[in-house]
Amino acid sequence: MKTKIENVLKEATIRTFEDICFMYLDPELADSQKNLEPEAAAEVTFHGDMTGKLIIESRGGLYSAMAINMLSHDHPSVQQKKDALGEIANIICGNIVPSLGRRKEKGYKIESPVYLDKTAWLKENQRKPLAEVILNFNQGRADIKIFVDDDHKTREIRD
Amino acid sequence: MALNTLVVDDSAVMRAIIIKTLNLAGLPLGEIWEAKNGEEGLRLLQDHWVDLAMIDIHMPVMDGEVMLTKMRENDQYKNLPVIVVSSESDPAKIETMMEMGATFIHKPFTPEILKEVIMEVTGVSNENED
Numbered sequence: 001m002k003t004k005i006e007n008v009l010k011e012a013t014i015r016t017f018e019d020i021c022f023m024y025l026d027p028e029l030a031d032s033q034k035n036l037e038p039e040a041a042a043e044v045t046f047h048g049d050m051t052g053k054l055i056i057e058s059r060g061g062l063y064s065a066m067a068i069n070m071l072s073h074d075h076p077s078v079q080q081k082k083d084a085l086g087e088i089a090n091i092i093c094g095n096i097v098p099s100l101g102r103r104k105e106k107g108y109k110i111e112s113p114v115y116l117d118k119t120a121w122l123k124e125n126q127r128k129p130l131a132e133v134i135l136n137f138n139q140g141r142a143d144i145k146i147f148v149d150d151d152h153k154t155r156e157i158r159d
Numbered sequence: 160m161a162l163n164t165l166v167v168d169d170s171a172v173m174r175a176i177i178i179k180t181l182n183l184a185g186l187p188l189g190e191i192w193e194a195k196n197g198e199e200g201l202r203l204l205q206d207h208w209v210d211l212a213m214i215d216i217h218m219p220v221m222d223g224e225v226m227l228t229k230m231r232e233n234d235q236y237k238n239l240p241v242i243v244v245s246s247e248s249d250p251a252k253i254e255t256m257m258e259m260g261a262t263f264i265h266k267p268f269t270p271e272i273l274k275e276v277i278m279e280v281t282g283v284s285n286e287n288e289d
Binding site: 015016019067071072090093095098107 | 170
């Protein structure tokens, strides 16, 4: 189950970055991309057959590059960068939630994206995600994690 | 025919992406108006001639479903082509809006998809290819 969700998450992330950010996957994660500190993070909470959140972290220049590409603007404001990161998280989340849970017909409610400060990000990173993908794009690295409430996680992994 | 287009989305970044993709699609565009919720969108419809409305679902003040409902209740806009651009995953919500005559585009989308759907719902052709 975990592998299936990670495959869906990977596919949704690649397509979102290609179509919305005009960025393309570099299949190999270079050594220089492996130990980068996160520049920014945003989360989107979802409620439905399962409840949880998707967190996106940007590294290696991705944060600015996303906003520049999305807005066609060389100097996006801090707020525009936050909005761009949140919008990408929202789109990826909308594409991943139909793969979560068993009662697909129930649908999911997705909350507005929230930008995470470092304290909130550190707190979230103490938890173990249900699924995680690390993708290196031509303009930086994206780490995407799906967290679900503990009872859902046990059920999904067992299934 | 140049398409006067109304883009309704609470995210300024998403409105910019939609407009950028519209331009990349190579369709004949006229004026483009932006609104950040359904209420603003309805006001712009009153003040301008619009050929196509592209609306999000989840917005504060007035969401896309209410905006579409109000449009369909008004003789002036009841047949206006509407494309719902959203990452919505609830099939019931999508079905409700399609029953009101809207066409659904799921995010993310490419200029090619946007072009195909706009040509279908508005009947315009790509003048750049003539």
